[in-house]
Amino acid sequence: MRNRLFVIWAALRWVPLMFLIAPVMEAPLVAHLSQPPKAIKAWSGNASWYGPGFNGRKTANGEIFDSEALTAAHPHLPFGSLVRVVNTRTGKFELVRINDRGPYQEGREIDVSYRVARKLGLIHAGVSQVRLELMELPQKR
Numbered sequence: 661m662r663n664r665l666f667v668i669w670a671a672l673r674w675v676p677l678m679f680l681i682a683p684v685m686e687a688p689l690v691a692h693l694s695q696p697p698k699a700i701k702a703w704s705g706n707a708s709w710y711g712p713g714f715n716g717r718k719t720a721n722g723e724i725f726d727s728e729a730l731t732a733a734h735p736h737l738p739f740g741s742l743v744r745v746v747n748t749r750t751g752k753f754e755l756v757r758i759n760d761r762g763p764y765q766e767g768r769e770i771d772v773s774y775r776v777a778r779k780l781g782l783i784h785a786g787v788s789q790v791r792l793e794l795m796e797l798p799q800k801r
Contacts, residue, residue: 707780
């Protein structure tokens with residue numbers, strides 16, 4: 661009986677303590693970035709877009725093109741590279757994954773999907789000045 665009372669008393673002492681500790685432990689401190697990630701390389705260039713007319717066709721890396729995906733075409737960056745595309749006029753940006761080759765027009769640096777162009781405000785302009793920030797290269801297998 662005495663042993664049972666001790667166990668109950670010990671358990672009851674921890675209940676208020678758990679209510680005090682639990683709210684503090686919502687998420688680890690490392691889950692919150694204090695500064696945005698730094699780009700590996702940054703440069704400027706002209707961006708254009710390609711969209712619904714190419715839906716269902718294969719891209720240079722073998723994927724099926726989806727105009728609503730966050731993807732882009734670049735002449736030489738490795739497939740799978742992550743690039744932040746920033747509209748220099750509006751400051752709007754989007755992170756895209758390189759999955760195709762192009763653009764094939766002189767003076768253009770990147771072709772983005774229709775969804776990215778819509779978000780960045782490039783649809784009506786057709787070609788716009790952007791800042792490209794290489795955020796991540798694909799890992800070698």
